[in-house]
Amino acid sequence: MINEQETKRMAVQIANDWGSRRHVQTFVLMAATAFGIYLCYQVALPFLPAIAWAMALSVLFTPFQRWLDSKLKHPSIATFVSVLVIGLIVIVTAIFVGQRLVLQATKGAELIEMKVKSGEWRRFLESQPRLVPIADRIEQHIDLPGTVQTLANWLSTTAGSIVKGSVFQVIDFFLTFYLLFYFLRDRRVILQSFRTHSPLTEAEMGKLFGQIGNTIFATIYGMLVVSTVQGMLGGLMFWWLGLSAPFLWGVIMALLSLIPVMGAVIVWSPAALFLALEGSWVKALILILWGMTVVGTIDNLLRPILVGNRLKLHSVLVFMSVVGGLLLFGSAGIIIGPVTLTITTVLLEIWSSRTMAETIVRIDH
Numbered sequence: 001m002i003n004e005q006e007t008k009r010m011a012v013q014i015a016n017d018w019g020s021r022r023h024v025q026t027f028v029l030m031a032a033t034a035f036g037i038y039l040c041y042q043v044a045l046p047f048l049p050a051i052a053w054a055m056a057l058s059v060l061f062t063p064f065q066r067w068l069d070s071k072l073k074h075p076s077i078a079t080f081v082s083v084l085v086i087g088l089i090v091i092v093t094a095i096f097v098g099q100r101l102v103l104q105a106t107k108g109a110e111l112i113e114m115k116v117k118s119g120e121w122r123r124f125l126e127s128q129p130r131l132v133p134i135a136d137r138i139e140q141h142i143d144l145p146g147t148v149q150t151l152a153n154w155l156s157t158t159a160g161s162i163v164k165g166s167v168f169q170v171i172d173f174f175l176t177f178y179l180l181f182y183f184l185r186d187r188r189v190i191l192q193s194f195r196t197h198s199p200l201t202e203a204e205m206g207k208l209f210g211q212i213g214n215t216i217f218a219t220i221y222g223m224l225v226v227s228t229v230q231g232m233l234g235g236l237m238f239w240w241l242g243l244s245a246p247f248l249w250g251v252i253m254a255l256l257s258l259i260p261v262m263g264a265v266i267v268w269s270p271a272a273l274f275l276a277l278e279g280s281w282v283k284a285l286i287l288i289l290w291g292m293t294v295v296g297t298i299d300n301l302l303r304p305i306l307v308g309n310r311l312k313l314h315s316v317l318v319f320m321s322v323v324g325g326l327l328l329f330g331s332a333g334i335i336i337g338p339v340t341l342t343i344t345t346v347l348l349e350i351w352s353s354r355t356m357a358e359t360i361v362r363i364d365h
Contacts, residue, residue: 049332050172054179056335058187059216061086065184079185087177101249200332200350208346215342219335221306223322227257229302230295234264237290241283253295258322264295312352 035360044051058065065082072078183190195205235250249271253264268291275284318338325337 005268019102035055047175048329048336050179052329052332052339053176056216056220057176058088058183059213060220061361062187065187074320075185076237079181082184083177083181086180092220097251101251102149192332204350207350211342211346212339215338218333219318219338221324222303223258224334225306226299226302227254229246230254230264230298234268234291235296237268237287237295238271240274241287243275257299336341 061082064085065079068078068082069075072081132271158221191209192208195202198205200208227230231250231252231254235246238246239247249267253267256266257263272284272291275281289303318341320340321337322334323337325333325335326341327333329336
């Protein structure tokens with residue numbers, strides 16, 4: 001007969017064994033889940049650009065989708081119309097910008113090549129006595145005509161290849177709008193699925209989703225729209241002053257406007273110097289005043305109107321997240337970088353608030 005103490009000992013042993021098994025099972029489940037998430041990430045990695053842009057477009061056009069849902073009672077038809085409208089906007093803009101860029105890049109390259117071959121650049125520098133030593137050094141150390149011709153050929157070829165794109169870029173484009181359809185139509189189901197499987201509370205998930213939406217709005221409107229307006233204003237002044245390739249330089253100014261501190265001044269200041277050396281002092285002064293008072297300050301005027309208090313991150317962190325995202329993920333990094341930073345920041349805030357709450361509870365007890 002087994003005595004009472006032996007029975008208790010066996011029960012404790014069984015409980016310990018069962019507890020150990022549960023710990024092992026939990027560890028195996030966690031490891032399998034982590035490995036599955038890693039594999040899913042590897043599978044989704046080629047599609048990250050399409051996913052990022054589809055997510056950004058769905059956030060931006062959700063108000064339009066809600067309006068269509070109220071007018072067209074069938075969700076799929078409303079979403080199809082919405083995606084069609086968005087696609088037309090993107091395609092028409094891309095075709096217009098691409099054609100103008102190729103045309104002006106090619107003409108600009110041909111103009112520079114012609115000026116160098118004809119010796120006009122040399123005569124221009126000789127008209128400025130202080131610049132003659134610079135011209136002599138350039139001719140001694142650089143084969144300027146050959147260099148310019150190589151640069152012109154590269155510029156024309158690169159511009160054409162960028163506009164034509166590759167097969168993978170075309171696939172990414174169609175995949176973006178394919179995903180956009182489901183992101184818009186099934187947005188409520190997708191968000192609810194995240195809430196269901198997330199370890200965060202309902203309030204914490206609401207905060208996370210809200211901050212992600214604000215980040216996308218702030219990135220698109222606060223950076224891309226403002227830089228586009230700056231590039232348009234700069235390009236218009238180049239056109240009005242009669243400078244060559246105003247559309248091309250406007251696009252370059254828009255891209256450089258994404259860089260804090262420097263921005264479009266990198267383009268319009270050398271152009272103003274060129275006009276001054278050419279003897280067009282009035283045009284140079286107009287360009288300087290326009291660049292400083294209009295192009296340079298439009299950011300301070302538009303950003304508060306478009307963004308407001310949506311983005312609660314320091315501008316340096318936002319800039320680093322955008323540049324880092326571009327280096328890691330290409331053009332989609334404009335979205336992925338800031339969104340990743342926002343998610344990490346919100347999770348750290350949640351972790352900090354939970355830790356503080358637990359500390360307060362211990363102190364009270």
